[in-house]
Amino acid sequence: MSNCTFINETSEGNNIGIEFGHATDIRNQSTGNTVIGMDLEVNTAIDILLHKTKYANNFIGLKVGYSSPAIQVQGSYANSFIGGVSSGIDFNSLSHDNRVIGMSLLGNDSIIVDNGTRNTYEKIFNISSGTQKESTDPYPSRSNNTVSVNGTVQINPFLSSYCVVSTTGSPINVTSVAKN
Known part of the structure; x- marks a missing residue:
């Protein structure tokens, strides 16, 4: 059918x-x-x-x-x-x-x-x-971010259950994004 x-x-x-x-x-x-x-x-x-x-x-x-x-x-x-x-x-x-x-x-x-x-x-x-x-296993379940010096990475906790942030130096800014 x-x-x-x-x-x-x-x-x-x-x-x-x-x-x-x-x-x-x-x-x-x-x-x-x-x-x-x-x-x-x-x-x-x-x-x-x-x-x-x-x-x-x-x-x-x-x-x-x-x-x-x-x-x-x-x-x-x-x-x-x-x-x-x-x-x-x-x-x-x-x-x-x-x-x-x-x-x-x-x-x-x-x-x-x-x-x-x-x-x-x-x-x-x-x-x-x-x-x-949200799901018990939201997709994408992993977030990979690369940030340069003075860069900002935004992490959405509703979409990422595990986050990896790689930097080329410090400082960096990390913010959380609320799901609308």
Whole structure:
């Protein structure tokens, strides 16, 4: 299934709400699909499941994870999750280059778990606490900076969990950048 659009549907009381691909199939399929405004809840296993080589799918304004596990991305890449509300996302170690933009997390226990690489997050908001949330492993997780004498390096703690600053002399200026 490729280049399909699903608009304003619901999936409740199923084992899996939306599943792209199959756990044992390694072909590039289920690509370029768009899912808009769906309500997924009370599915027993998972609300959204993306297997291995499924890529370039867009999920826009979904409601997932009210009474069931929300989103699992198992090796899939280049997918976008834009807006909507979710009780969390779990990217496994094979997942990469996915984007989560403007999503609201449903509660204090709602998190984004990222064991993949180069997945990005922007404007993630927690409804219960009123705070912006970030991944447990934000990308880029390491920041390398080279600064000359009297130079300034800006470090964004929301995007870098480990920073290396190399200098050619001193003094240097180090500032922290708040995420807007």
